Amino acid sequence: MRALIFGLTTSLMFSGEIRAAENGPGVTDSEILIGQTNPYSGPLSAYATQGHAQAAYYKMVNDQGGVNGRKIKLISLDDAYSPPKTVEQHRRLIESDEVFGIVGTMGTPTNSAIVKYVNSKAVPHIFLATGASKWGDVASYPWTMGWYPTYRSEGMIYGTYIRDTIKDAKIAILSQNDDYGRDFVSGFKAGLGEAANKLIVKELTYEVSEPTIDSDIITLKASGANVLFSAVTAKAAAQTIKKAAELDWHPTHFLVQNANSIATVLTPAGLDHSVGIISAAYVKDPSDPQFANDPGMKSYLAFMKQYYPEGDAKDPQNQIGVSIAATFVQVLRQCGSDLSRENLMKQASNIKELELPLLLPGIKLNTSPDDHYPIEQLQLVKFDGKAWQPFGPVLGSH
Template identity: 70%
Template structure:
């Protein structure tokens, strides 16, 4: 048996007492150091978030975003959730009707008591609730709209978009037309709300001083209109040889088809938000859509270049298992997944501080976030004064089968 001398025993006792004191201090400090902070919608086991989507009405094809986000959170929950908590998504139908959007969000904030509103669809719909959300100080973030108004932290600090802004995209088109199309006479069709106007304002900014002379005709439509056939006839009559279509899915398809049917053959520019092969170009007719120019910030699952891409492989597997009814080739599903991935990253950063203020702070603290479905070189960055997560895009042209990228990644700044 090993003996311990008196001196050693004294040192041992002193050491034991010191260790005991340090342990007691650490235990006393532990609750303060590990204290969890919760606002309504958060607990040790759950994070409750909400949104609306147009599950009914003319824009119902966009509502797949809500379905795919729900599927993604289900996958995350099966993997253990975020920091041990399961994500619960309330996604309600507003029919793309602003009054209904207001009603549904009041319910989620005041009755369901969600922690945050994440991914609500639409420019006019979000416009109807932005003052309410900021007055209530509830995060109103990663919105499925590219209106530039969502990047104004001084006026609406609780509101942030996710898409590249429509104005940014419009600027890219304007610059391209100015530099590449000689004697352009531009006819414009746009949705008569903030969504359409943002694109047109960007187009004019990109054209600069030439906008007044190059744009020969502007026509609008309402989302309640049955068709845009008469508007396309008017644009053809204006003598326009360039067609800028700031539309949504249903009306984009109608415009493409009508232009073809009346033998109007302008160079066509179609906004990214309505560039789906599955829900726009196929209904319009792939042969009628050949040559259309748009922009992209997401990888195209049909692009041979991405045939062996790890992000696309993962996405196909995910869709097959968690959302088999969803169309892999519909970019709205890619957007929905990417918004959900951005949300999960933000929640990871928030840790155990699940207050609305910290959610807002973390949404504005994304640094070079790479997502598997974004084009190479495009990353998400936000800051206290930067509420525009994505600012880059690349030009694409439809060849009758798929979108073909050309040129470099561009910024609309």
């Protein structure tokens, strides 16, 4: 089990004057209190398993003695993916619970609702479960840092691939009508370049609260498109795949990695309907035979069995949750005895060549004071009916 923690690349050397600092709120001699929200209810509840996985990981770390003698306590609250609720819950976490920092809060519109508030309070707001580009805007939000590869950069990779490899493409786009969807689409169009307006024949958006997007798929098929870009989340992704199959519509389908889970998306939609879908990956697939003897994967599966047995080890959201928590543990180690909020941000901005056990080979985390994008690489993958098969090189995504 120690591979998940001690397999990390530790970088304890950092520049700057060594000084005595007061510990931040939420830090005692025995405990470090952090907070977050997740959609434990509502339309995106399929993603909330991330919060459970993080809590389980911190329990494992605590069972092994904690970090520098302190145990990590996570308060993870439900915001139902509703921005007003996110604001309410984070006010509670910061003003009532007095957490050390916000770590791993889920969602683009939800984090957008709180980013100005947490920065005004000078509270670390880090390793967010969202790939919006703005989390790397150090000038505007110095206390904020994402974790995912950015949605814009992922979209750009798909657009560039289509521009360079698919002849006579007629593209339809379905995207979630919020910052999440807009980030993907802006990157996608940038990747297509000057040809974007000519290649895109139909573009639709949907609200995350809509019960079904079937009518959108009917409209997109009617456009004559032979390429479909789905900048969606899990529920809409499964509906898209299933409805396209019902309509006997078989475009070359590009599906964002945030919605490409075999367990929670492709299987409900029908694995036979999902063959040929192209996506991107940065975490290892537990169902892929090439990782059967991988030490990081073995440790992860043992961890899930012991600490989160009710979770689906094949759901990539759990791997992401574990990896976010492992990143935070690494940064705490780098903090040493200086557990001020300022030093937490300093160390989060000083991650060097960090290899996490569940990330694909060649993908490493790096940050600096001017670079708040920890993951900037992706691997294109294609679904063969059983697993995602990588093709081409690992691509820079920012």
